[in-house]
Amino acid sequence: MAARRKAKQIRRTTGKGGNYRPTKKGAGMTRKGIKAYRKKNPGSKLKGAVTGKVKKGSKAAKRRKSYCARSLGQLKRSSAKTRNNPNSRIRQARRRWKC
Numbered sequence: 001m002a003a004r005r006k007a008k009q010i011r012r013t014t015g016k017g018g019n020y021r022p023t024k025k026g027a028g029m030t031r032k033g034i035k036a037y038r039k040k041n042p043g044s045k046l047k048g049a050v051t052g053k054v055k056k057g058s059k060a061a062k063r064r065k066s067y068c069a070r071s072l073g074q075l076k077r078s079s080a081k082t083r084n085n086p087n088s089r090i091r092q093a094r095r096r097w098k099c
Contacts, residue, residue: 019037023087023088023089024087024092026049026092026093026096027089027092028048028049028093028096029046029048031048034046034047049067049093050063050067050097051097064098064099067097068097068099072099075094
């Protein structure tokens, strides 16, 4: 008897399982999504985007700098269509993080 595989949950931005922010609103996970992820993965240290004003050299500023460096790599490796589109998810997320 073959074991049935669990269907992978689709990343939705609205409705049930709407744990991701719509592209127009900056992409990334919502607070609700982060809370759900932490509940499903105990011990995880997932945090939301650093969107506000931060002191230079603070933990939040370092997280932002790190994210910006990583996401720039993602942006460079993406297709030309995504890279040049100002409304792509990666660009919107970088804008939300103030990269």
